[in-house]
Amino acid sequence: MKVLILCTGNSCRSQMAHGFLQSFDANITVCSAGTEASGKLNAKAVKAMAEIGIDISGHTSDSVSKYLDEEWDYVITVCGGANEACPAFVGKVKHRLHIGFDDPSHALGSEEFIWSEFIRVRDEIKAGFRKFYDEQIKR
Incomplete structure (x- = not known):
């Protein structure tokens, strides 16, 4: 089973997913990529995942072009930008899905509010991908 998760910057939501x-x-086999990969991970996303025992600090922010010629069971977009700008895959893709989430890196306000947005989105991603896993893969 091979799953590619796409976002715009590949620094936050796709990395958490x-x-x-x-x-x-x-x-x-899970990979994540960005249509406009930032080349780095969002530090708050790394911290939010570490808080619940998942270490993503070793992940890399890669361009989707790295994966275009591969075959995928699922290609999942997690943000509106990636959903709209998702490239046509040359390789075989069995299922293309969109499971969208807000971008916590765009949150404005106090540090406490911004952090709460990272936690909210992290928890929404966990629930969304648990549902996907239970209904599409584990069954």
């Missing part, structure tokens, strides 16, 4: 899906089942 990657971490969760891999934590649910180590036998799944």
